[in-house]
Structure formats: structure tokens, C-alpha cells
Amino acid sequence: MSVAVASFAIFAASQVGTPGPANMALLATGARYGFRAALPFVVGVALGKQLVIWPVGFGLMELADRAPWVFEALKYASAAYIIWLAWKVANMRLNTTGQAAQAPVFAAGLIVHPLNPKAWAMIVGGFTAFVAPGTPTLEATATIAAVLLACQIVLHPIWALAGDGIARTVAGTAGEPYLMWSLAALTVASVLFVLFGGGA
Numbered sequence: 001m002s003v004a005v006a007s008f009a010i011f012a013a014s015q016v017g018t019p020g021p022a023n024m025a026l027l028a029t030g031a032r033y034g035f036r037a038a039l040p041f042v043v044g045v046a047l048g049k050q051l052v053i054w055p056v057g058f059g060l061m062e063l064a065d066r067a068p069w070v071f072e073a074l075k076y077a078s079a080a081y082i083i084w085l086a087w088k089v090a091n092m093r094l095n096t097t098g099q100a101a102q103a104p105v106f107a108a109g110l111i112v113h114p115l116n117p118k119a120w121a122m123i124v125g126g127f128t129a130f131v132a133p134g135t136p137t138l139e140a141t142a143t144i145a146a147v148l149l150a151c152q153i154v155l156h157p158i159w160a161l162a163g164d165g166i167a168r169t170v171a172g173t174a175g176e177p178y179l180m181w182s183l184a185a186l187t188v189a190s191v192l193f194v195l196f197g198g199g200a
Helices: 005-017 021-033 035-048 050-066 068-091 106-110 117-130 137-170 176-196
Strands: none
Touching: 005 117, 005 137, 021 035, 021 117, 021 137, 021 176, 035 050, 035 106, 035 137, 050 117, 050 137, 068 176, 117 137, 137 176
16 A cells, blocks of 8 residues: 555544544533534534645645745644633533533534644644655545544544533532633643644
8 A cells, every 4th residue: 555554544543532632622612512512513623634634635745845934833823722712611611501502613613623733743744654655646645534534533522522421520510610721721731742742
């Protein structure tokens, strides 16, 4: 195979399944609104990564080589946006009254990965480490896209479901503010690790 599918699948699962800005957003959304209400957001997050994969596969990295400062600026702007979202998570409270609340919609999920430095690092790492030189662009990009989407379909809902389960345990208790601040802190830590710790 021109793409090391099995090895990349293991890498992808390890990245998609571990804490990061997107998974913290999924966890917080499931906790705040419940699993079913979070599903459109979950689907948007999963499909949003495709908005990064295909441009990268079809030459965006060449632009990065010619104008690296643009991508450096975007990286820090994205990090600032995600940290702002973390602040909102820290100050929200779980929905325990059954009152109507507007969960994030599909479109909101679509922009999570394009603004997620971990997603960019993961995708670029996939192309550089698991695609053999000379592989046709369409084949490489479609393979990377399919493997990542499969991992997301399995793993992203688990994070939202975990948030729902956590909320049922701590909502309305003295531990609720600590939970939301912990989720926010993990989100910020994951961004800082990608930016300064070399994480993928």
C-alpha cells in the first residue's frame, strides 16, 4: 500500500481518542446539554476535520512552505479562540432543570477542527509519516480522510456520552463548578501542549 493504513489507523485512534480541544468541547457539550442534544454538534465536529484534510492533501502545505508566518499566526489565533471557548465552559453550568436550552448546532461543530491546532498537527503528521513518496494525491488524501473519519465516528460520540454521564452525577452538586473549571483547564492545557510541547 502507498499509505501505511494499519499504522496510520493506530496513530489516528491514539490522537482522536485522547484529550484535546475538540474532545474537551464534546465532553463539555454532552455534559451541558445531554448526549442526544449534542449529536448534531458531534457530527459537525467529525465532518469538520475533512475541511482540513483535503486542502492539506491537495497542496496547502506548499503554501505553508512559502509563507510560514501566515500559518504561525493562524496557529496562535486558533489557540486564542479555543482558550476563549474554554473560559465559556468554565463559567457555564449544567442543565439540570429540564428547561429548553440551545445546544451547539452542526455548523458550530464544523469549525472546531479547522480552529484546532492539534487537528492540523495530526493531519500533517499523517501525510508526512504514513504516505509513501510518489503516492497519487487523491489516493493519499482519500485514505487519510477515511481512516480519520472512521476513528471519529467511533470515538467522538464516546466523549459526548461521557460528558452526559458525568453531568448526571455532579450536576447541581458542590462539585459542579470544579468539574467545569477542570474541563476548561484540560482544554487550555491541550492547546498549550500542542503549541509548545510538540504534541500531535
